[in-house]
Amino acid sequence: MPDLQVICDACRKPVQGAEGYLWIDNDQINAVLKAVAEWDRQHTLTDSPRPGAKMFSVADLFDYPEEVKWQAHHHTCDPKQDANAYSIQANRIDTWPELLDWTAHLMEKGWLTHTDWDDVLRGVHGGQRRIVLAPTSKEK
Numbered sequence: 001m002p003d004l005q006v007i008c009d010a011c012r013k014p015v016q017g018a019e020g021y022l023w024i025d026n027d028q029i030n031a032v033l034k035a036v037a038e039w040d041r042q043h044t045l046t047d048s049p050r051p052g053a054k055m056f057s058v059a060d061l062f063d064y065p066e067e068v069k070w071q072a073h074h075h076t077c078d079p080k081q082d083a084n085a086y087s088i089q090a091n092r093i094d095t096w097p098e099l100l101d102w103t104a105h106l107m108e109k110g111w112l113t114h115t116d117w118d119d120v121l122r123g124v125h126g127g128q129r130r131i132v133l134a135p136t137s138k139e140k
């Protein structure tokens, strides 16, 4: 029995089996990585004895590139079907062990910290968007 359900961002209905996926736009990730590299370059001290030391003000942090959002869609609801996407089919992330495995796998990727995966995980118990507890699992 599935513990979790992927909820479509567009129609708000559960995504069953292979009907859809959780996905993120690779082009957006690449753009953010570029912007982060540029931000780092601008705020790294070149004459510091500590290599890579940075200096920035609180205001500079507001310029820090925004996280890329994970999205959830049925194939048929996906507004960007031809996006260059990294996607996880809904029925491959519908149990707790699978969610942990995916999280561990994604943590190996340098770009995960520039996405809102943390909010995806936080939302599970709150019954918020993207991944929520499956109805059967709530009754336990």
Ligand SMILES: [Zn+2]
Residues within 6 Å of the ligand: 008, 009, 010, 011, 012, 013, 073, 074, 077
């Ligand atoms: Zn949908």
